[in-house]
Amino acid sequence: MDKMQGTLVELNRQAVNMVFQNARTQGDYVIGLYRLVYPGWDNIVKVNGFPTVSDTDGAHLFQQAIAFDRREHPDVMAGGAWLNNGFSVSDGVEDGFCQQADYTTEEG
Secondary structure, rough: OOEEEOEEEEEOOHHHHHHHHHHHHHHHHHHHHHHHOOOOOHHHHEEOOOOEEEEHHHHHHHHHHHHHHHHOOOOOOOOOHHHHHHEEEOOOOOOOOEOOEEEOOOOO
């Protein structure tokens, strides 16, 4: 296995919105958002921590998760899947970007 250092990647709000529009389950949007910030997602074995976004982007992601859950899964805690598996927030990350957490990939 190879340990990789996370980098700063662009987080396109239109792409984020498309993830939520195309999702059918909470897992769809959680994995879809991770795929946005980790282009090699299918080769990742483990993410060591959580990616980090700005406070503004974090609020947008959480609001989208809540709206999705209320619409598609009204019997669950709205936003709960994102609370458990979503990105961290920090004022040290600029709007429109995401700091990947370090991660481990399959060898080779």
